[in-house]
Amino acid sequence: MKTIISPYLKAGTEINEVGSYLECSIPNPSEAIKANAYYFGNFDWAEEYLIYCHRNENFKSRWTAALGDWTDKVVVDIGCGPGNIFATLKGKPKVLIGIDVAPKSLEIAADLGYTPLLADATNLPLISGFADIVTLNAALHHCEDMEAVLKEAARLVKPGGLLVTDHDPQKSAWNYKGLAKLLWNGRLYYYKLIGHGFHKTDNQQYWALATEIHHKPGHGVTQDMFKNLLGPLGFSVNVYPHNHEVGADALKGKLGKADLKYRIGNILSGRNPGAKTSALSLMCVAKKFAN
Template identity: 55%
Template sequence: MLDIKAINAWKQGVLICKIKEYTPAIEANSYYFSHPDWGKNYFEACHRDQKFIELWQAVINRWDEKIVVDIGCGPGNIYASLKEACGEPSELIGVDVSLGALKMAKEIGYTPVLADAHDLPFISEFADIVMLNACLHHCDDMAKVLAEAARLVRPGGLLITDHDPQFTAYNFRGLGLLLWQARLPLYRFLKRGGHTSAEEQFWGLAAEVHHKPGKGITPQMYNDVLKPLGFKVNLYPHSHKVGAEVLEGNYGKLFGKCRLAQQLSGINPDTPQAALSLMCVASR
């Protein structure tokens, strides 16, 4: 499965592959998720709720006897959340740029590979399921990473992405943009997860390259990248609250600061385009 030429070294039980260019985004993600406290906080708080599990289980069903690749795996949130619901893959490979996160993922069952998602060190078409959860918006070139992930999917396999911000939901302007920016000092004051200090907030935001107003994913990106590669593309907008009903077209109702920021920006919050994330389930 691995391209031997890409292997650089083994370090603390993690396979280290060559990274051609350490961009500011790669450095930020490596530093943030390797921090022992921040990585642990992320593992315990993010993508662990029942609605998340319900939705992903409905997409995957079971992954017994399957080869699974988790790109941008971090400390291992997806497997930790789904292992009881979906079973045990025959092989579970976790890819990330953070050595600290990969060491955590290894402890719960991943085969950890440190590599750049823009240039994955694997042969083509070997995986049954390739997953990128909350990954694309951390990468410099989202379309390139999506294409690289798609390259690994065998005929009949699945490519799944989720929890990347939808461009049309976060295209804040005017008063809406000011409200959105004002949340950051409030989060620090409340010591909200991911914002417990100015340093943690700085590096967390630096890691999220495309999670800001005027950036994000679009249906066009998925269709432009995946359809020419032979994928059937299904897209599901949602706001993280309705579980498996997302697959039936229920994208959930938006509340709180996001709803108000959208209204102040001229965005109708009661539309699919206002849903915070755009899940992609693509079959080859």
């Protein structure tokens, strides 16, 4: 593993091999890092995430359209978790580095074909400008400083390369107000009452929510955030609002249709549920200008 990653490491970086993954120590982990390390470091919870999240045909179609052919390319997947992107898209990148803070998730990703690296996404031990493709899927909103992580991801992209992010909540769509906010705040009690929800236990639910730093009313990503940060760094930036059940058509401006509960949430918040600003997620496809 060290042989694969060594050409891309900053000079003087100390990397330890821990079982099936590499580790760059994080001396003062933030609360977000601790929560993500705990939740996605639980093998059963990480395996559930790999099986059930970001694995459908719409996800595959949308990401394939955004990335193109990544055969023989150097790819860095930040916040890779147990490896959902590669597990879904497959293919033959030249190098596939997966970065996360959860050991068990990295072990699963290693089995899928990643070169896994435990590291802080705000301070990566990697050189600048070497990656053909950098991806962040459902990753930014798990981080306390989304802009710092996005800027660090952009640093890795080579001229002519791509930076692609997706599945972070669009701030304007999740900014519930009035009755919608009350219903949002009460949803956990409702799930407990009906015995239905993705998480099987209260403990699993507690830690899952602890990782969702910016997935709550008033939080999320915006088009301006991507354009204002990446544009000055030398990227052409396209941002595509979408609901989750839409594939490659998202890159043609199609929003797809959100589940009824989200449409009701927007209506109760005084918004048009069919507007671009009411779409649940933003996909950012940014290409770095060639020198």
